[in-house]
Amino acid sequence: MTGRLKGRRYRAALALGILLGCLTIADAHAEGSYSFAQVKSRIESGQYDAARQLVAASGEDSPSKRVAKAFTEALILKHQRQLQASADAMEAILLDNPEFDRVRQELAHSYYLLGENDHARHQFGILSATSHSPAFRSLYNDYLDAIDSRRPWSLDGYVALAPSTNISRGVAADTVFIGGVPVKPANRKQSGIGVSFGGSGSYRFDLNERMGLTLGGSFDGTKYGGREYDSLSGQVFSEFSYKTGRWRFGVGPTMERLSFDWQGYRLAYGAQWSIQKSFGNSGDTMRFTGRLRRLDYDDLDAFDGYEISGGLRYQHAFSAALVANTGAELTRVKAEREFNSYNAVRPYFEIYSDLPFGVLGSIGLGYQFRDYDGKFPWTGENRRDGQLSLVSSLTFRGLSFRRIAPRLEYAYVRNNSNIGLYDYDTHSMGVYLTRKY
Numbered sequence: 001m002t003g004r005l006k007g008r009r010y011r012a013a014l015a016l017g018i019l020l021g022c023l024t025i026a027d028a029h030a031e032g033s034y035s036f037a038q039v040k041s042r043i044e045s046g047q048y049d050a051a052r053q054l055v056a057a058s059g060e061d062s063p064s065k066r067v068a069k070a071f072t073e074a075l076i077l078k079h080q081r082q083l084q085a086s087a088d089a090m091e092a093i094l095l096d097n098p099e100f101d102r103v104r105q106e107l108a109h110s111y112y113l114l115g116e117n118d119h120a121r122h123q124f125g126i127l128s129a130t131s132h133s134p135a136f137r138s139l140y141n142d143y144l145d146a147i148d149s150r151r152p153w154s155l156d157g158y159v160a161l162a163p164s165t166n167i168s169r170g171v172a173a174d175t176v177f178i179g180g181v182p183v184k185p186a187n188r189k190q191s192g193i194g195v196s197f198g199g200s201g202s203y204r205f206d207l208n209e210r211m212g213l214t215l216g217g218s219f220d221g222t223k224y225g226g227r228e229y230d231s232l233s234g235q236v237f238s239e240f241s242y243k244t245g246r247w248r249f250g251v252g253p254t255m256e257r258l259s260f261d262w263q264g265y266r267l268a269y270g271a272q273w274s275i276q277k278s279f280g281n282s283g284d285t286m287r288f289t290g291r292l293r294r295l296d297y298d299d300l301d302a303f304d305g306y307e308i309s310g311g312l313r314y315q316h317a318f319s320a321a322l323v324a325n326t327g328a329e330l331t332r333v334k335a336e337r338e339f340n341s342y343n344a345v346r347p348y349f350e351i352y353s354d355l356p357f358g359v360l361g362s363i364g365l366g367y368q369f370r371d372y373d374g375k376f377p378w379t380g381e382n383r384r385d386g387q388l389s390l391v392s393s394l395t396f397r398g399l400s401f402r403r404i405a406p407r408l409e410y411a412y413v414r415n416n417s418n419i420g421l422y423d424y425d426t427h428s429m430g431v432y433l434t435r436k437y
Contacts, residue, residue, distance in 0.1 A: 036102070039072055048076050067093060071103055078106065083114050095358030095398055098321035101127065112143060117151045119403070129283045129317040137283060149206065154216075157199035158432055160409075162222060166426035167192045167229045169415075176420030178378050185421055194224035196430060214239045214252075233258045237272070248276040254291070268293045268307070287313045295333070305335040321354035338374030339383065345369050358398030364391045376419050385417045395434065407432040 042051035055068050070093055077086035090107040094100065108123035121144060128140035170187035177183070202216030216239075221232035239252035251273040258266045270293035278285045290310045297303045313327035331344040348366030355361045372383040393409040409430040417423050 036068075039068075040075065043072070043075050043079050046079075051076070067097055067100070071100075074103075075106065078110055083110050086110050087114065087116075087119075091397075096356070098354035099319060101130070101320060104320060108140075108143070112147065116403075117147050121147050126317070126320050129285075129315070129323065130320050131283055148204070152204040152206065153202065155199075155201045157197075158434060159195060159197045160430045160432040161193070162196040162428065162430050163191075163193040164426055164428035165189075165191045166424060167194065167222075167224060169413075169424050169426060171421060171424055173420065176423075178376075178420065181378060183421070187421070189424065190229065192224045192229065194222050194229075196220070196222045210243050212241045214241065227261055229260075230262055231258075231260050232262070239272075246278045248274075250274045254293070256293075264298045266298065266303075267296045269296075270294055270306075283317055285315045287311075287315075289313075295335075302337040303335050303340050305333060305341065307331065307333045323352045325350040339372055339376050341373040342370050342383075344371070355394075358396065360395040360397060362391075362393050365389070379419065381418065383417065383419045383422070385415060385422060387413065387415045389413050404433050407434050 039051045039054055042048075042054065051072055052069075055065070055072050058065070070089065074086050074089035074093070077083075077089060087107060087110040090103050090110065093103050094107065097103070104123055104127060108120055108127060111117075111120035111123060114120075124140045124143045124147070128137050128144065131137045131140065166189050168187055168190040170189045171185050172189045174184065175182050176185055198218065198220035200216065200218035202214055204212050204214040206212050215237075217234070217236040219232065219234040221230070223230050233256060235254065235256040237252060237254040239250045241248060241250040243249075252271065253269070254272050255269040256267070257264070258268070270291065272289070272291040274290070275288040276285060277287075288311070291308070293307045295303065295305050295307055309329060309331040311327060311329040313325055315323065315325045317323045326347075326349045328345060328347045331342075331346075333340075333342050333344075335341045346366050346368035348364060350362065350364040352360070352362045366389045368385075368387045368389070370385040370387070375381055376383045390412045391409065392411075393407055395405055395407040397405050399406055407430075409432065411428045411430070412426070414425040415422060
């Protein structure tokens, strides 16, 4: 097993060198009287000044020429084994020029040599998703496999300031009417400023080159001034996975515990599965997911039952600077009381883009239709909800410190229901520090 992994890493490193050499010739950045291949050749033979002069002597000053100069200096640093300085210089180039794949290739390889697995995985993942060459994409995927092999564990966490206009997700009206009867809702709209926090971790055991077993867990929570609106959820799972060609299959048990006000609320346990396919010519991926869980509420027996859900997500990378996801989720909940059972469908769309000044932006929009089975008490009609959700974020990579960057996130939720007790909206903000970018 160890020999196979070492061989894979060696072949990946050798292939990347060959690829970069071929790419610089086949896709040369011609600037006046030189090609990038000529510059790279001089750097690799230690003729640094000759490489600088070749770039400096070609053409008039322009933005592309300034980038070529900066990239040349970064490659010189890399050849001198000043890998961190080289990676910093190339990262700075990509902040303003995310479409320069050649810079991204060298940056990904620098991160790989530095042992910066998360950053190397991120860059190789972008290259794999946007490459139009099956051979290059296979190479990038070899690097991704090698990264996974040398670090089979993952660990992440966050703490964020979390102001919200409706932490209770309650109604704003003093009185609502249910079946024509006026009712004063117990759950009223309440704003507040709190802290959200969470963490996750996993460990993967490679059984062979195609099969693996992953164990993991995560937790998420919110804390406000009073404990009434505090929440905490924790999840553990395991997954047996199998990869063959462009397909990946995964299945395993899962369990989740949810609490409010620091007291138990619900236990959910069952199994989840996934099927993923990558498309060789386009780099697109399609992912099917499913889950079957038993729902067991501590004090609300009327909600006890089961949940089955499924989802489909399609990802397309228009370029290294623009990636989009679209999909839909289907859910069926069967509860002890019929009026708590429902069917739901949620189509959604997400887009991620590199913006000027090193800002990474994202926006996600979804709408869930929820139709309940039985007639809601006192009303003579079935409950029907429609929930709009909007989440957008800006990650300021140019302000990163020790690979940690600030992220600003805004979320809006609007729930429309024919039962007034469930008619609400909320605006919330989050200020994060993150390594995921």
